Amino acid sequence: MDNGDLATEPKLLRLLVNSISLKMAGQPTFDTNLMTLTRFLIGEQRKYPTATGELTTLLNALQTAIKSVSSAVRKAGMTNLFGLASTVNVQGEEVKRLDVLSNELFINMLKESFTTYKMISEENEHAIEIDDDKAGKYLIAFDPLDGSSNIEASVSIGSIFAIYRHDPKATDLPSGRAIVAAGYALYGSATVIVLAINNNAHCFMLDPAIGEFVLTEPNIKMKPRGSIYSVNEGYHSKWDQAMKNYVHKKKYPEKEGQKPYSSRYVGSMVADLHRTFKYGGIFMYPRTSDAPNGKLRLLYECNPMAFVVEKAGGKAMVAPGQSILDIKPTNIHQRTPIFIGSVDDVDEIMDEYNKLGTY
Numbered sequence: 001m002d003n004g005d006l007a008t009e010p011k012l013l014r015l016l017v018n019s020i021s022l023k024m025a026g027q028p029t030f031d032t033n034l035m036t037l038t039r040f041l042i043g044e045q046r047k048y049p050t051a052t053g054e055l056t057t058l059l060n061a062l063q064t065a066i067k068s069v070s071s072a073v074r075k076a077g078m079t080n081l082f083g084l085a086s087t088v089n090v091q092g093e094e095v096k097r098l099d100v101l102s103n104e105l106f107i108n109m110l111k112e113s114f115t116t117y118k119m120i121s122e123e124n125e126h127a128i129e130i131d132d133d134k135a136g137k138y139l140i141a142f143d144p145l146d147g148s149s150n151i152e153a154s155v156s157i158g159s160i161f162a163i164y165r166h167d168p169k170a171t172d173l174p175s176g177r178a179i180v181a182a183g184y185a186l187y188g189s190a191t192v193i194v195l196a197i198n199n200n201a202h203c204f205m206l207d208p209a210i211g212e213f214v215l216t217e218p219n220i221k222m223k224p225r226g227s228i229y230s231v232n233e234g235y236h237s238k239w240d241q242a243m244k245n246y247v248h249k250k251k252y253p254e255k256e257g258q259k260p261y262s263s264r265y266v267g268s269m270v271a272d273l274h275r276t277f278k279y280g281g282i283f284m285y286p287r288t289s290d291a292p293n294g295k296l297r298l299l300y301e302c303n304p305m306a307f308v309v310e311k312a313g314g315k316a317m318v319a320p321g322q323s324i325l326d327i328k329p330t331n332i333h334q335r336t337p338i339f340i341g342s343v344d345d346v347d348e349i350m351d352e353y354n355k356l357g358t359y
């Protein structure tokens, strides 16, 4: 068919006219130049001429694991993936079937990527050492499925990961300052990956039609102050005095005319953090009288989130003067209290601790 035929063919003509009028009306047309996560990673790698491509390969393996977990999460109700796996993990928590499946996906994809020498998973009591013939240069820590208590209610859940560069022969564990890339996947109303790498944090959204993560927000910067606090208020009676004072102030502002903060708590760290990341504010999991280190785990929950938030201009603290990323871990499953989010909001709770003199 030549151009003359095109003009006389009614269906094609209609299509042509529609596409021109859509363009003229400023409506989005099909993007023919998508920045996919895969393409983005290749671009990042090219910024460093000496890069070997190992980190790119690792992140692509992670991407595959995340796509598979996302697919499983979306089908959970229909494929008998809801419910318990009849085991209890190292933290003494009930393990759900989706926890087990997600953990297997992460381990299998990463093990065969030839990029990691050690894997630390929330679901495995001991670190998984990779045989020399398959080992690479990175240590990776992950929570394959975070927020499992929300699975049956179809509330958002996620995966969290941090990639550390640390001497494979070292007997100690790295602090968060050894992280080279970290992020999370949120299985929410859309599947989203937030990845912090080379000093910036970026947001990608899964387009299920093409099965690719597409860059939707490069170089995210957090607001210096928000108007939402996020904490499990059921534990109020177990909080220390600084926490009680701080939350009271958020509800009953001292200054005339100042609005109270809103309170939001999903109970999935990834969902609560993603909201904090996008809208600003603070997420807290403080120490309680019966859990002096709080609940959340340093290597694969707090460190990755702290890394992402810091790259976006936010802050993550344990106590006044003590950043999450500076903690020297002694145990792979160690827990830490965390105050994370917009700089001014985090500073304000730290001031409450300073006022009382001791932490």
Ligand code: AHG
Binding pocket: 093, 122, 143, 145, 146, 147, 148, 149, 232, 267, 268, 269, 270, 272, 295
């Ligand atoms: P996981 O499902 O991996 O065990 O983690 C759940 C975590 C985290 O997602 C959330 O912020 C926190 O548990 C909620 O704990 P509380 O129920 O004590 O508030």
Ligand code: MN
Binding pocket: 122, 143, 145, 146, 147, 301
């Ligand atoms: Mn978790």
Ligand code: MN
Binding pocket: 099, 122, 143, 144, 145, 146, 147, 148
């Ligand atoms: Mn988990």
